[in-house]
Amino acid sequence: MRRAFTIPQDEPHVTITINVGEDFKSIVWKAQYDMDFKTECLFCYSDKIKGYRVEDEWGRNGKVAVCPHCEKVNAVYL
Numbered sequence: 001m002r003r004a005f006t007i008p009q010d011e012p013h014v015t016i017t018i019n020v021g022e023d024f025k026s027i028v029w030k031a032q033y034d035m036d037f038k039t040e041c042l043f044c045y046s047d048k049i050k051g052y053r054v055e056d057e058w059g060r061n062g063k064v065a066v067c068p069h070c071e072k073v074n075a076v077y078l
């Protein structure tokens, strides 16, 4: 008999895997605005970066800082 696989709801180590330099996938990641950073983008000359809470289709979540200009992930934070 097969048992249904369930993802624990309150597992603190279930974090989304996102790499710096990745393109921001706002729809796939269900991004919600979190905060602004006064930091220069690593990839272009923009001097503003926005932080978002993200969650993927498996319920894994994390926070990423994304440049609104080139839409690349600049950092992954807690």
Ligand SMILES: [Zn+2]
Pocket: 041, 042, 043, 044, 045, 046, 067, 068, 069, 070, 071, 072
């Ligand atoms: Zn940029």
